Amino acid sequence: MDLRIDVHSPEPSYLQLAARLRAAIESGEIGPRQPLPSLSRLVQETGLAGNTVRHAISVLTEEGLVYTVRGRGTFATPRQA
């Protein structure tokens, strides 16, 4: 999963990250009920701040692509059959 963010892009960082995570889910790289990388890991790999990473995840949550369990992690929503 390539999570590199182009900080010089006109596209906001959090949207770039959301797009990459969305692609990983829609391609099946992250299957149903599979965890996304943790926030701290995303912070490490992207170089973004925690709140910015949260912002990206909140986008996917609003889209219904992921759900979060506090203390556990964030997971790909199982697509309804």
Next chain:
Amino acid sequence: MDLRIDVHSPEPSYLQLAARLRAAIESGEIGPRQPLPSLSRLVQETGLAGNTVRHAISVLTEEGLVYTVRGRGTFATPRQA
């Protein structure tokens, strides 16, 4: 060991706490392989949140001044002879 934090200081709380613990180690108040106060104790004595105390300890860990054993505690690194 005076662990009082000045919340009105421009210096971040976690750096203030790290500085105090560092001073305790370098002065020998906490000798080699001696334990630091536990996290919950530091939380009590400083009034800071757990994650903030962790942040302070992570600074000292990166500096090599302390090491942590899960379930046991955090200890002053023995200085190589």
Next chain:
DNA sequence: ATGCATTTGTTCGTATGTATG
């Protein structure tokens, strides 16, 4: 072996302040 308390580890939630464009 069981159970409990203590301790650290990891995770997400939320809020505030600052800076930039």
Next chain:
DNA sequence: GCATACATACGAACAAATGCA
């Protein structure tokens, strides 16, 4: 003013290792 982004800080849930009774 607003959106973006970072840093700091507090709060909370869940997990795992240790030690002791």
